Amino acid sequence: MKYHLITLGCQMNLSDSERVSSVLESMGYMHTEHEEEANLLGMLACSVRQKPIDKVYNKIAQWNRWKNNRNLVTFVSGCILPADKEKFLKSFDLIFQMSELAQLPEMIREYGVVTPAGLKTPQPVMPKNEHISEMWHIKPKYQSTYEAFVPIQNGCDKFCTFCAVPYTRGREVSRPSGEIVEEVRQLVCQGYKSITLLGQNVNSYGLDKNGREINFTELLRQIGEYGKISGEEFWVYFTSPHPQDMNREVIEVIAAYDCLARQIHLPMQSGDEHVLIKMNRRHSMDKYRRIVADIRELIPQATLFTDIIVGFSGEGEAEFQNTLAAMNEFRFNMAYIAMYSPRPGAASFRWENEVAPDDKKDRLHRSSEVLKIHSREYNETLVGKTMRVLINGTDRKTGFSSGLTEGKLIVRLDRRDDSLMGKIVDVKITSAADFSLSGKEAPLNLQASSPTLLHRRREQGNEDSEHFILNRILHVKK
Amino acid sequence: MMSLIKHEIKIDESFYKVEEIRQLTRETFSLILPKARFAFKAGQHISLGIYGDYQSREYSIYSGIKDDHLEVLVKEVNNGYFTPKLRKLKVGDLVEIHGPFGNFGMEPKATETGKFVFIASGTGIAPFRSIARTYPEIDYALIHGVRYTTEAYDRNEYPGDRYILCSSRDTKGTYHGRLTGYLKNCTFAAETQFYLCGNSDMIFDALEILKEMGFERDQIHCEVYF
Numbered sequence: 001m002k003y004h005l006i007t008l009g010c011q012m013n014l015s016d017s018e019r020v021s022s023v024l025e026s027m028g029y030m031h032t033e034h035e036e037e038a039n040l041l042g043m044l045a046c047s048v049r050q051k052p053i054d055k056v057y058n059k060i061a062q063w064n065r066w067k068n069n070r071n072l073v074t075f076v077s078g079c080i081l082p083a084d085k086e087k088f089l090k091s092f093d094l095i096f097q098m099s100e101l102a103q104l105p106e107m108i109r110e111y112g113v114v115t116p117a118g119l120k121t122p123q124p125v126m127p128k129n130e131h132i133s134e135m136w137h138i139k140p141k142y143q144s145t146y147e148a149f150v151p152i153q154n155g156c157d158k159f160c161t162f163c164a165v166p167y168t169r170g171r172e173v174s175r176p177s178g179e180i181v182e183e184v185r186q187l188v189c190q191g192y193k194s195i196t197l198l199g200q201n202v203n204s205y206g207l208d209k210n211g212r213e214i215n216f217t218e219l220l221r222q223i224g225e226y227g228k229i230s231g232e233e234f235w236v237y238f239t240s241p242h243p244q245d246m247n248r249e250v251i252e253v254i255a256a257y258d259c260l261a262r263q264i265h266l267p268m269q270s271g272d273e274h275v276l277i278k279m280n281r282r283h284s285m286d287k288y289r290r291i292v293a294d295i296r297e298l299i300p301q302a303t304l305f306t307d308i309i310v311g312f313s314g315e316g317e318a319e320f321q322n323t324l325a326a327m328n329e330f331r332f333n334m335a336y337i338a339m340y341s342p343r344p345g346a347a348s349f350r351w352e353n354e355v356a357p358d359d360k361k362d363r364l365h366r367s368s369e370v371l372k373i374h375s376r377e378y379n380e381t382l383v384g385k386t387m388r389v390l391i392n393g394t395d396r397k398t399g400f401s402s403g404l405t406e407g408k409l410i411v412r413l414d415r416r417d418d419s420l421m422g423k424i425v426d427v428k429i430t431s432a433a434d435f436s437l438s439g440k441e442a443p444l445n446l447q448a449s450s451p452t453l454l455h456r457r458r459e460q461g462n463e464d465s466e467h468f469i470l471n472r473i474l475h476v477k478k
Numbered sequence: 479m480m481s482l483i484k485h486e487i488k489i490d491e492s493f494y495k496v497e498e499i500r501q502l503t504r505e506t507f508s509l510i511l512p513k514a515r516f517a518f519k520a521g522q523h524i525s526l527g528i529y530g531d532y533q534s535r536e537y538s539i540y541s542g543i544k545d546d547h548l549e550v551l552v553k554e555v556n557n558g559y560f561t562p563k564l565r566k567l568k569v570g571d572l573v574e575i576h577g578p579f580g581n582f583g584m585e586p587k588a589t590e591t592g593k594f595v596f597i598a599s600g601t602g603i604a605p606f607r608s609i610a611r612t613y614p615e616i617d618y619a620l621i622h623g624v625r626y627t628t629e630a631y632d633r634n635e636y637p638g639d640r641y642i643l644c645s646s647r648d649t650k651g652t653y654h655g656r657l658t659g660y661l662k663n664c665t666f667a668a669e670t671q672f673y674l675c676g677n678s679d680m681i682f683d684a685l686e687i688l689k690e691m692g693f694e695r696d697q698i699h700c701e702v703y704f
Contacts, residue, residue: 082532157579159525159536161704166525167534171576244581273695274682277702282581284695314678347704350559 009046224257271326519583
């Protein structure tokens with residue numbers, strides 16, 4: 001019996017899909033890339049924009065047509081607005097929230113499907129409507145052998161006016177810290193190199209527990225402490241923080257531990273005070289400015305990524321100019337710039353969006369040009385340096401590999417060697433482009449050396465990396 | 479021997495029965511619900527849904543933290559989706575409440591020494607009533623902008639010298655005109671903390687006026703109604 005799963009949207013859905021796969025495979029289902037040969041078809045929906053929701057409707061219409069000739073069971077989960085949920089109930093056989101994932105085998109069995117695992121081992125009937133924590137207990141089937149996403153929180157309490165997540169995923173619920181640290185530990189033991197802590201507002205982690213759980217800073221510290229004693233080289237990221245709850249302590253902890261990656265994704269959304277208020281972002285530009293100042297002071301090597309929405313309701317040319325000014329001030333390495341589109345279920349969906357599509361396109365283009373300048377200028381400062389790069393794929397150019405630095409800058413390596421996949425190697429940067437770097441394997445290859453020697457080799461550090469490594473070796477030998 | 483199975487009945491604590499509806503003007507009313515089953519800071523908001531309906535909206539809490547009832551202030555929006563449904567609620571109907579949310583709430587510590595100016599338009603007065611009922615002893619001034627003085631919701635609850643009513647369409651308030659007009663002629667102590675709540679246009683204008691007066695952005699807290 002085979003299943004096919006379509007995952008739309010963000011890393012949160014990707015992480016959820018790894019757990020859905022795990023549950024289905026424990027039932028005896030095998031994954032197939034071809035939906036035509038699957039008996040069980042599922043989707044993890046995304047409600048961020050209308051387009052992915054349209055895709056769900058199109059897909060289920062197609063699958064329901066197939067039902068005329070085949071025995072099929074369909075399900076949907078993920079981020080679903082209440083209004084869509086009502087409609088999906090009529091189209092899909094099963095619909096569940098992630099908090100009910102542990103009950104999925106029972107739901108499928110109740111639907112009359114006998115699976116190989118179901119024949120062998122009757123599964124206990126789980127109580128319904130249990131907490132999201134049951135979902136977190138399910139061991140995911142990671143899609144990569146070197147990169148993993150670890151959910152630390154589900155839901156959102158921020159109510160940004162452009163976003164429907166509080167209505168699709170519900171309130172913020174933090175996962176127990178012990179489970180998170182244990183999952184990170186197991187991943188590191190299995191050789192994972194890039195681990196991303198996932199949540200809608202990671203830095204409000206623990207606050208929903210009213211003192212019965214550690215906060216985000218302490219969670220990072222515990223992971224950092226584990227990294228210290230593990231002796232392994234790995235990079236821990238987190239996304240997304242909300243500037244409202246971001247504080248200096250978080251940045252101090254990142255500065256204190258090698259395994260906490262020097263890359264911060266800090267969504268700005270707009271550089272204009274009024275637009276921020278209209279977005280209900282609940283922080284001022286001064287607050288954002290202070291966070292960036294702390295990052296530059298405490299972890300100057302860190303790359304800075306952001307999210308920006310152009311053409312939001314109330315954004316005129318003057319407001320957009322403030323966003324450009326902020327981009328020039330903060331000099332982001334990367335910005336995910338989106339033209340505003342009203343999202344069903346979000347508060348702003350009920351407003352008139354007076355910004356013309358052509359103006360949005362124009363602002364997208366102009367802000368992208370500004371981003372390009374800053375990204376390239378930063379990249380050019382890296383030429384000649386040796387950087388640690390996690391090889392994560394083959395480049396489109398034959399004979400080349402691709403990878404990411406600790407700061408998540410894309411690097412093209414002039415060698416293709418499948419054995420390097422998922423490994424962190426030294427790359428000497430030879431040239432810079434707008435959004436990527438090129439390099440060759442560094443002559444001093446210390447991949448087999450003690451990882452402790454390799455730590456603290458940060459991009460744009462004060463020392464040349466090779467020189468730094470040699471100093472560290474001499475120091476160790478003493 | 480038959481075993482006795484005791485089924486646990488879980489009561490969903492997020493449902494509240496409407497106990498009373500106070501009509502304040504033709505369009506504005508307050509829903510009076512049982513005492514909050516959660517702790518909140520005066521000034522925070524909740525998400526309010528109607529039992530059986532899939533939509534919800536956010537409302538500032540209108541009651542104080544120690545009040546025997548949880549209360550929300552609602553103004554019906556013509557042709558709106560949600561508020562006309564709230565308007566149709568009757569005593570005994572169920573609403574669903576989640577929360578509390580937000581950072582607009584006032585910390586008890588902050589109330590001890592500070593000077594506060596609360597600036598509200600329309601039903602944006604809700605969080606300030608919660609604060610004033612919770613901390614009646616604090617040093618505050620409440621500047622309330624409305625169209626007509628009939629919209630001065632529960633004005634008798636505030637000491638007369640603390641409540642300034644700016645009405646733009648009649649002359650029965652403390653000041654005839656928009657609250658921003660009043661604000662421009664005010665002087666405030668340098669350490670004043672400002673709390674703004676209401677529609678975004680009022681907040682933008684008040685924010686600029688206060689910044690021009692030399693107040694830091696950190697002294698100005700905003701809660702936009704949308």
